Structures are given as C-alpha cells and as structure tokens.
Amino acid sequence: MTDHVFWRDEVRALTLALSGDNTIEMLRNLHGEGHPALWYLLLRAAHWVAPYREVLPFVSALVGFAAMGLFALYSPFRLAIIGLVLFSFYGAFEYVVVARNYDIAVLVMFLIAALYDRIKNSIWLGLLIALLANTNVPSCILAGCFLLFRFIELYSDKSAERSDWVRFFANSVIAAIGAWLCFITVYPPFNDGAVSSNLDTLSLATFGRALVDTEHGFHVASSSPLLLNIVMFVSILSLVRNRPALVAAIVAFVALKQFYYIVYPSDYRHEMLFPIYLLSLHWIVIKGGGEPLPERHWTKSMEVVGAWTLACLLLAQTVRLTFPIEGRIRGTPYTRSADVAELLKQPSLQGAILMGDPDTVLDAFNYYVDNPVWMMREGRFGEFSRLIKNSRSDLTLDDVVSDARRLHRSTGRPVVYLSTTNLDRYERAKLKYMFHNVLTVTPENKARFLASMGFVARLRPALSGESYDVYVYPATSAPKGAVLGLDPDGKNSRVQK
Template identity: 35%
Template sequence: MLFLVWLALASALCWSETVWRDEVRALSLALQGDNFAAMLRQLHGEGHPALWYILLRAAYIMVGSPVVLKIAALTIAAAAAYLLVFRLKLPLPIMLLSLFSSFSIFDYAAMSRNYGISMLVVFLIVLNWEKGLRNGILLGLLFALLANTNVHSVVLVGGFLAYWFFDLVLARPRPPLSAYRAFVTAAAIAAIGIVLCVMTVYPTFNDAGQNDLAGKNFALLVLSALVATNSYFMAFYPDRIVALVLADPLFARIFASLMAVLIYGSLLGLANRRPAMFAAALVLLGLSLLFTLVYPGSYRHQALWLVFMIAVTALTLPPRPGLADVAGTEAAGVVVKIGRLCFMILLALQVASGIEKVHRFLFTDMPLSRARDLGSFIQSRPDLKDAIIVADPDYLVEALPYYVSNRTYLLREERFGAIVHYTRNARLSLSLADILQTARQLQQSEHAPVVILLSQRLDRITAPVALRESYNWLLSLTPENISAFRSETTLVKRFGPVAGSDETFDVYLLK
C-alpha cells in the first residue's frame, strides 16, 4: 500500500509537472548526431557523463516521442522506490520518511534528470553488498555505473570504497586474502568508470558554469568547506524556512547552527559501525569540496548525501557479529539513538519539502515553467507556426523543443540551436537594441516571423539598468531602448509567475 501511494503521488507530480530547460536540454543532447557514437562525440564537454543520455536515446528510438523523458525518469524512480520499500533492511520510520521525501517523490522522480539513476544504483549496491563474500567484479561494475550517472556520484563511489576499506582494516578476526582481492578488483573497475566519467565531462565547453576561483585563496576555500560543511546543505530546509534564512541574518545563523547539529548528529547514528560513519563523513566532506571548488550545489546534488546515508544505514542494521565495532555497540547505543533521531528529523524536513511541492504543483496554478503554456499559445496561432523564437536570457528556449517544433536562435552565441553553451566565448553583454537588431536581421534573412521572449517586464523599468543573468551575462536596458523596442514589436502574451524556476516571460512579436 505504501508503494502504491508513492507511485500514485509520484506519477501525478510527474505528469502534471511542466518540464523545464535542464530536463529538455538532456533530451536535445541525447538526440544529437546520426548514431550513438556521434551523439557521444558531441556530448563531450557538456558537464555530465553519458549514461542518462544513452538511456534517453535508446528510449526515444523505441517510443519516438519526447514523452520518453518522463517515462524514463519515473520508471527509474519507481524501481528505486520498490527496492527501498521491499528489499532494503530499514526501520519502518526511516523507510517511510525516505520514501516520501522531496527527493524521492519529486526531484528524482517527477523531475526528469539523471540524479534518480544514482539512487537506484546506490540501492542496488546495498543489495549486493552483503551476499556472502563481496563480489568484486559485480560491485566494481555498479561503482563504475554510479560514477557515470553524474559527477557528484563519483564522491559516492569514493564513499563506498572508503567504507569497504575501513571495514577490512578494522575487522576482527582478519578477513581472508580473497576479501582483499575482491576490494582491489572493485576499486580497479571503479577507477575505470571514474576515468571514463572525467574523459566525457572534461574539458567542458560550459566553462562559465564552473566556480570562478580567480583571485581566491585556495587554502581558505578548502578550510571553509571543512569547517562550515553544513552551510552547503541549507536546501535541506523547506522553502519557507529558506525564505526566512535569506531574509534575516539572525535566522540564517540560527538555522545554520541547527543544520550543523542535524547533519553531524546524523553521523553519530552510525557510531556502532565506524567504517560507515567514516565513509558518510568523507562523502559529506567530498560534496562540500565539490560545491566549493568546482560547481555550486543545488538540492538535487545535496540530497545525494541523504541517499548515501540511507544506504549505509541499511548496511548497518542490524550490526553484524565478528567485527571490532560490535564490542562497543552497547556503549554507543545512546549515541546511536540520538544520531538516528537527528537523521529522522533531517528526513522529516525533506517530507515537509515534499508536501510543499505536492501542494504547489498539484493544487495551485503555478507551474515550474511556462514553456508548455507558450507551446499551446504558439499552436493556437497559425501565423506563428514557422516563427523563429529568440529569448533573453537565451536558456529560455531550451525547454521549447518538448512542446513546439519552431526553430530557436541563441542571441549570445549568434547561431540557431536549442542547447546553450555556457561559455565565456560569447556575447557576454547585450542591450535591448542588440536584441531588436538581431531579430530584424533574422526576419529579413529567413523570411519568417520572429517571436521574442523577455524575462524582464519592460513596463516596470524607468531608469537605465544593467542586469546580471545566468553565470556571466549582462543585459543593458535604457528607457530610450525600451521605447524603441516597444514601438517595433507587439506584446502578444504575458505569462504569470512560476514556482521553482525563472521560466516565465513576456512574448513579443516583431512587426
């Protein structure tokens, strides 16, 4: 019954959710090239390993519709949820809280991204972890697979290997030589998977998407990741609390301190199995360093630590006899109970976030993106059937291929396409006059109507302003340019607010 409730809820969220740019971008990338090899060549440097794109292209070949995006994501999430409910050995409260957490019902299920695969593979690793003598080849292949779901999951692979290593070193009596051979085999196969991930991801053409460390003290950055790890996981709070944190410095300090208690306290829930506790702490630190030095972390990235914690909790219940840790289990009993309570509170916060998303996307008229509404509008206008669509910011066009077949033009890169390259080698600074001029040139050269999407509400701007967009883009607006733009275009549609993204816009048609 629990699984069926989850499936109904996740399905409702999945089919009601309007796909946004990052979801459709993956499908657009997966459909590049004439075959898988050509797709993989063009994928190189995108910033994600290849597994999700391979799955999407294979599914599209069978179905032939963009709907495979939702089908693939929901199928993978359902498989992970099935394992969570029926196969993982978890206490009922932890299983329930994990099942209905925001990441389980929305971010890794309704949201069609590659992070749900990580959850499924992690749970498969748990199921194959304790089947007698660990199979180094099988676990190594699963580690390699996990490393190629997303860059952040490479840290999870390191966590599992650390757990295995400490488990061997601290075990009493000493394990047989075959156990060490299995570990080395798994580590070697995992290393191949990690190298494959790195070769696919780097060098990235999305160089603007990386953290800019120029002029910053590397040692201080590392120290901040070590000392203030909890500050990188504030998205574990529901949106209402996050709003308070952003609005008031006092609330920010209070809730950051509470998050530190919950995160570090959760580690104590593994105190009866020191290898698991060391591994979970290393994953926490590894993700913090990744967020500090490479990419900023959003909730979908941060929640991977929760998935790892669920996995190692399943591996440590009940404690297994014959290991050095077990002698201290009774002494650590109170500490473990306090730690488990902290972890359950942390998961309860994710359930609260999940409730927020269920209410927002099922019971309010506020979608994640207005791309579907725009698609319906364009389809209702025969005169816009062949229109070229441009947008500022450029990334507003990335979700459109899911709903319409109109050509899209990227202003910053001066080319047709639906996949934005977040590169420093582009027109980083644009004015409204530049947008108007480019639209006019397209209209004349392509002999087609031109639709312009603007995220800025021009009627609300009364003075010259320079606005930062995306990672390093700049948009300049002046009253004179706004007046000229409005005289040469017609505002044909204004879409309302969205929840969880910035994909709403005014729609202008070039006269």
C-alpha cells in the same frame, strides 16, 4: 506526472541523447557537457525501441519507481522512515517526476545497500560502484566513498584472507575504470561559463573556505543554509558506532563541500544525494556491515542525536512535498514552456524564431515545438545552449531589438522573445541572470524596446521559475484576439480567445 511540464535541463538531456547519426557521434556531442554518459545512453536506447519523445518521462519514472520500490520493500528501516522517504519532495517528485539522471544514482545506491552482504567479496560490488560513478559527478565522489567503506571494513577484519584483498583490488580497478569513464566524458567542460570561479584560485585557503561556506554547497534544501550544513553534518553522528561508515560519511561530506565550492554550486537534486548515501550506509550497517564499535555512554548519546537529526532532515523534505502539491492544486505548472508552445500555434506566430534571455531557458522547447531557436548571447542558431565564458555576457534591451530586427529581415519570420523578467517593474537596472549574464535596462532603451516589440502574453508564475513575458517582433505580428494573462488572483494563466 501526467501534468508535469518539462524543464530546460530535462529536455536538454533528451536533445543530446538523440543527437548524432549513431551512438559514437552522440558521445562526441556529449563530451564536456558535465554529465557522464549513462543517462543519455538509456534515453537513446529507449528511443530506439520506441521512437517517441515520451521516453523521457517513461525512463525516468521506471528508474524512480524501481528505486523507491526497492527501498519500500527491502530496506530494514521502520515504517515511519520508509514513509518519510517515499512521501518526500525528492522521493515522490525530484527523483521520479523530474526526468533527470539523479534517480539512477538513488537506485544504484539502494542496490549496493540491499546486496552488499552478498556482493562485497565479488566483482559485482565493483561493477555497481563503477555504474554509480557514471550517473552524475557528485555520485562519482560517493562511489569512491563506498569503496573506502569496504577498504576500512576489510582492514578492520582480522580474519580477512589474501583472496579477499585480491577481490578488493579487482573491484578497485573496476571502480577506477568507472571513474575514468566519467572523467573523460565530462572533462574538459565546454560549459566553462558554469564552472565556479573558485576553481581559478586553488590554494589551502580555498579548501578551508569550502568547509565553512554556506553559499555554494548544501544551501538550497533549507531556508537557512547554515542550519542545513549543521544538520547534514550532525546526521553523520548516527553512524558514530561503526568506524567504516563514520569515516566514509565524513569523507563524503567534506568531499562534496569541496566539490560544490570549487567546481559548481549544488542544487536540491545534488544535496539530497547525501542523505540517500547516509541511508544506504545505515542499511548496510543494520545488516551487519562495517565494524561495530563497543557501546559507550557518550557514543550512544551522539548516535541518538545524529539519528534524530537525520529523521528531522527527512521530515523537513516530506513537508517540502506540499510545494508541488499546492502547485498542482492551483494549476501552476513546473515551467511555462508548454504555454509558450501553445502560443506559437497562433497563425501570426507559426514558424517564428524563438529567442530568450538567458539562452538556457530555450533548452526546454525542443520537446514541444520545432521552431528555430536563436541563442542570443552566443549569436547562433542551436538546439541547446552552451554556457561559455566568451559569450555576450552584457546585453541591453537595444541588443534584443537589434537581434530581432536582423533575424526578421534575413528570414522574413516573426521573432518571439521570452523575457524571464517582468520589465514593468524596472526603469533602470542591471538584471543579473545565471552564469554571470547581465541585462541592462534604462528608461531610454526600455522605451525603444516597447515601441518595437509587441506584447503577447504574461505567463506567470511557474514552480521552477521558468515564467515569461512574451514579446514579438515586428509588433504587427502580435496575435489578434488571443491573450494569455494572469487570472484575477494572479495565480494562474489561461488562453482566452
């Protein structure tokens, strides 16, 4: 945590949380961003108490430690399972070190599991489910599946009284309000360029393709997306002897597959919410929740297969923890944004306008510098990018030079350009970036680019992929006697003066 360099989406959340003169204005700015408000409210409240940028890692760590501490100290699992969760890529890094809103979902799911036997007949269950719905959009789906679990459990309970159903109805209303708050915050999205194109072609065939698709949902947490999808589904069989848990898990898997295919593709942080959900259901079942079914030989065999598959899935994520550990040992940062900030302290670059491609990489720099940021594809200055369809999706290196020249002429400031691509590798190419953005490179426009822009640094590699070649316009603004470049082994970079 002490060495973590912040990624674009981490800083973007802090920028939005601190936008506006008051909380109401912040919520207006947040509308359509694609995330519910809870994380932003926590960051804004923390910054009000302690007005420092470090509230970003502090709040994330506090939530992540609470989630993992709750699991370690109160879950009913064997020590081996607890160890696999604590010492995993998600348990020790993604949901603790990386400052995002997904660790709140983990904490709330574990809270529901830990308190379920005491709160299932109180409005606290509805409140926690509503809270879960406002952590992130995939967790809104999981929140509904927790409510489904309670419905099937109550329906199966022949001794259930009318008062139990009244309380369930009250919890359903509370949960629906939570889902509504999530919906009105994220919809309609102003980041329409990030929405899957499959949303425009809805049909029965679309829903069918979503179930067998391996390119949009559950495709990151393993080198084999097909195997990952099979493992995720087979892990559900570990709940085969508890009807409410089994049905809720299957519905959750299918709903997430549909969401990742139709709305937006999953990444690691989204995908690992499902195993956390399965563990939460197991926690509830072990403590007597749900509807245990009679043991039969075939169900026992399926349960064993599912349990071992889930254990192998958890083990694979523990092995994956070696990735950030190896990066820490090698000195490779999560992103190169802090190195760029160090560069901008050079006298010839102070006050420089910052631009890059794609625009989204610029979102990280509000944490480190206060230089003006030019969103090249949107054609505007801003603190964070907007992933909109009507932006300049097709650019050339001539467009980069043109923007840099115009900005320099109008402001007198140098313009620093961050290229996420090592242009030395290409003479002629159409480089495809995220969200359908394309940069065209030809020998002619590359020659004009290199003649106009001064090369400053090569900042590579980075664990997140946010690594850069740094250029400046005009070329005469390039720092003298200060070069950031690769070490001889190509694994790290350092300032050399």
